Amino acid sequence: EVQLVESGGGLVQRGGSLRLSCAASGFSFSSSTMNWVRQAPGKGLVWVSSISGSSTTIHYADSVKGRFTISRDNVKNSLYLQMNSLRDEDTAVYYCARDSSFSFWGQGTLVTVSS
Amino acid sequence: DIQMTQSPSSLSASVGDRITITCRASQGISNFLAWFQQKPGNAPKSLIYAASTFQSGVPPNFSGNGSGTDFTLTISSLQPEDFATYYCQQYHTYPFTFGPGTRVDIK
Numbered sequence: 001e002v003q004l005v006e007s008g009g010g011l012v013q014r015g016g017s018l019r020l021s022c023a024a025s026g027f028s029f030s031s032s033t034m035n036w037v038r039q040a041p042g043k044g045l046v047w048v049s050s051i052s053g054s055s056t057t058i059h060y061a062d063s064v065k066g067r068f069t070i071s072r073d074n075v076k077n078s079l080y081l082q083m084n085s086l087r088d089e090d091t092a093v094y095y096c097a098r099d100s101s102f103s104f105w106g107q108g109t110l111v112t113v114s115s
Numbered sequence: 116d117i118q119m120t121q122s123p124s125s126l127s128a129s130v131g132d133r134i135t136i137t138c139r140a141s142q143g144i145s146n147f148l149a150w151f152q153q154k155p156g157n158a159p160k161s162l163i164y165a166a167s168t169f170q171s172g173v174p175p176n177f178s179g180n181g182s183g184t185d186f187t188l189t190i191s192s193l194q195p196e197d198f199a200t201y202y203c204q205q206y207h208t209y210p211f212t213f214g215p216g217t218r219v220d221i222k
Contacts, residue, residue, distance in 0.1 A: 035211075044215050045159060047211040047212065095158055095159070102149060102164075102206070103170060
């Protein structure tokens with residue numbers, strides 16, 4: 001059974017940092033592109049970042065480029081999102097999603113940026 | 116960036132109705148189009164990828180069609196569990212982009 005479990009969300013001050021994790025199981029993690037998508041309260045879905053299975057190809061949305069870093073550990077079957085210089089507009093539920101067609105999503109973790 | 120639009124933005128329908136949601140890309144994306152269903156408080160669920168290919172376990176009353184810039188998601192007979200918000204997404208070109216969503220609620 002495919003499982004994606006996000007963790008690491010919480011309340012953080014504006015300008016602060018947070019590291020999200022996504023633990024994967026039930027599929028070949030190392031061969032899967034992985035993605036982060038966020039959803040602000042009451043709003044739609046927004047793609048944040050993607051990383052290829054071997055970490056050789058990485059993409060970011062312009063809104064997070066230079067502040068967020070995506071990474072993965074294929075031994076631990078885990079995906080990460082290091083978020084620095086957090087802004088109010090980064091407040092959202094953050095989801096990890098499997099492969100290029102976003103075939104499976106975790107339950108999400110809430111990040112709240114407060115002044 | 117490729118802009119995705121959806122119509123309608125919301126609709127009210129009854130159980131058993133047939134509904135169609137339209138998604139349009141601002142430039143051609145071949146068939147790199149996915150559809151997702153999201154219920155309040157839940158994560159999105161993938162329904163269709165490659166414009167018309169079902170994810171495992173998706174009921175047969177859902178169907179997807181289209182290529183290039185124009186796509187549709189059709190629910191042939193609405194069931195109570197189908198009332199939700201539906202999003203399209205292009206994964207042809209980074210940055211990947213989602214449509215704004217179509218909310219389907221009970222008439």
